[in-house]
Every structure is written in C-alpha cells, then in structure tokens.
Amino acid sequence: MGNFVQEMKSTFAEHDDFFIHEEQFDHTALFLIGFNSLINFSKSNLYVRQMAELSDSVDELFTNLSDQHDVDAKQIIKAVLEGKLVILTGDDQRNAIVEPVPQNLRRSIEEPKNESPVQGPLDAFGEDIDINIGLIRMRLGTERLIHSSYQVGELPKRRISMLYLKGKAPDDLIEKIDQKLKQAHSDIETINDLNILFGAHKFVPVSHFSITELPLQAVYSLKRNRVVLFLDNTPYAFVLPHLFWDMLSTANDRNFHVSFTYLIRTLRGLGILCNLILPALYIAITSVNPEVLKIDLALFVAESREGIPLTPLFETLAMVVLVDLVTEAIIRLPKTVGPTVTMVGGVILGQGVVEAKLVSSLLVIVITAMLISGSAIVGVQNSLYIRTLKYFILIAASVFGIVGICTGLLFVCIILASFKTCDIPYMAFRITEKGDAK
Known part of the structure; x- marks a missing residue:
C-alpha cells in the first residue's frame, strides 16, 4: 500500500462510510477510494471490472475510465468529498477520478407542495439542479436558452446555475448577475x-427575487426577459429581477379567458390593499375618526364594542399577532396536526374571545377578511412582507386615524418606489429586451 493511500486512510479515519478497496489488474495493485453513502460501490466496482476486461494495461484502463488522470492530492480529496470514485495504483504513480454509479439520494419528480396550479402541469422542481434544468429544456427546446454554472462560497462550495434566453434578457442584467456570482466569497447556506x-x-x-417550484412559471418568467437561478439542494427556481407586479400575476392565469385573468389580478390587488388597511381602518373608525361613518353605522360599531375592556389598538394588535402565530404554527406543524390547530385557532378561539367580551365580533370579521385577502397574494415571500408592512400602518392609524392610513400607504409606496433589484426599479411594469424597465 502506497504512502498516499495510507495518508488518505488516516485523513478519513473517523468516517465510517469511507472505503478503500483493493483490486489486482495486470500484476498491479489498484485501490478504489470513496464514500459508501455517496457511491453505489457494488455497481461501480462491477463497471471498473468490465472496463478492465476490455483493457490491456493500466494506462489503457485509466484512459477508458476517465479523462482526469494524475491529479494532485488536493484535487483527489476534493473529488472524494464530492462523491467521485478515485482509483490509485499501489506505487502512487498513477491515479484517476472516475464518475461512479451514485447512490439514489434524490427525489423523483413530484407534485408541487406550496403552489397549486389550476388546469396546469403538476410537475415541480426537486433538489437536483440537472433535473431542474432538464424540466426547463423540455419546455424550451431552443438554442437561445443559455446555461451558466458557478461555484459559490468557501465551505462548502455551492453550485448555482443561471438560465436566460439570449436576446430576451437584457445584457446589463445578465452582466450584473454574472458579476455578483463570480465575486461571491461568503457561504450560501x-x-x-x-x-x-x-x-x-x-x-x-422586499426580496430581490421571486421564488417558484413550478417549471411552467420559470419558463413564463424566462419569456418575460427574466433570469432564473437554481441553487443545489434547493427545490425552487429564483427569478430575477422581482417586480411589484409579479405578486399579481402567474403563468397559470393564461389558462383562462383574458377577462377572467384581469378579474383575478384585480382581486389580488384588492387583497393586498385589504391586508394592509383593514385592521388599521377598524382602529381609525372606532377610536379616532368615528365621524366618517353614518350615524346608524357608527352606533352599530359602538354597540359591537360594548363591554370590551381593551382599547381598539391593543384589541386589534392582540388579534393580528394571534392570527400570525396560528399561521406560523400551521406552517411548522405536521400535516396531520395542522388542521386541528386551524380548527382550534380559527373557530373555537375566535368564538371564545367574542363570548368572553375580550374582542368585538366586528373585529373577528375584519381579521378573517384580512387573513383571506393575504392568501390571495402570489408568492409566500410577498405575503410575508405585506404582513410586516401592515403593522406600520396599524400604528399610524392609532395615532392619526384616516390621515395616518393615507400617510402610511404613501410612505410604503415611497419605500417600494425607491427600491431597486439588479438596478431595475421595483415598481417597473415590465422589462424590455434592451434592458429598459417601463
């Protein structure tokens, strides 16, 4: 056994899934090195033996097995960690890095878990980048689909793939993303x-990219002059740049008549507005500006709050925070327990707080409408940041009433209008092929 083989054995001595297997070929000792958890050893060893039967010498065997010969020790250790099969001669004179038969560590193509396409394809991205790119190429059989690959980070390096349509995505956008990925030195975990x-x-x-697990949506984004990124071991596509109007439209909308498509997008816009202002509006008309209501409606609102010990601000904050907690609990809990928590949090708890005179029945209706309207927004990351912004408007309404709501909405619009993603304004309607946002 050569000195380098002994060195490899000592380097990985604490790894129980590490193997060193010895074979004899042409009166020469060959050592097969790798990880059992990453390599299907029996099939890989069978492949090496079959190639040995077709070879007349060790040099010919190495040539038939791989085009990576006689590399240095650093490359060999890196190859072993990446799941490659390394073959060394006993005298340390020759080595080769071989693509083995890997262990099946990837999921097959499954239905989407977080997005529900209506009358659309039911396949979803997985953790394997190559499979994800294949799902895109299956739908875009054109030479204009460009694929670039990057190694990002230090320990460990993560593979990132960038896809775009040549002649569609702006050159400035491609150059910007390419520069960011090439200059990335920190780990991407x-x-x-x-x-x-x-x-x-x-x-x-606000996120710089939108996230989707649907190949249909990724293809739709590529055709709309966007760039799609894939991160290894992540079952999503990251679409750059992310614009405000992306939370109103999806590729699945095109399966319906154009009039119905615009109706759906209008309802989503109303959902964003309702999610932002409904709790704040309740506080404004109950504690600051009740005069904006007709006298009979104002009396109805006052009667609904009769006997409530909490102020409208604390009453609303308590319910909004409680609903957000229930939402987070449903996301984190197993699917077998989630429906039970929904029932307890949504029905029993809501009825209990009303009967106990802790909150008004009108507020329960307002919170329910807020929760439903927030679910109409496209993209989980979009609904999360809309949920965050509503707290700011809620506090402003408790101090300034209706004026606070208008001021809060104006302030939110100013923030979003000043935000840029990859030097493209977040509030731009579309991206042209020349790189101008309009």
Missing part, C-alpha cells in the same frame, strides 16, 4: 444568504 448576495436591505423586507 440559506435563501436569505442568496438574497443578501444581491444587495438585500436590512430594513426593507
């Missing part, structure tokens, strides 16, 4: 790390 890479602001909860 989470989706937020990728967002920070593209310049996410600490105090602006």
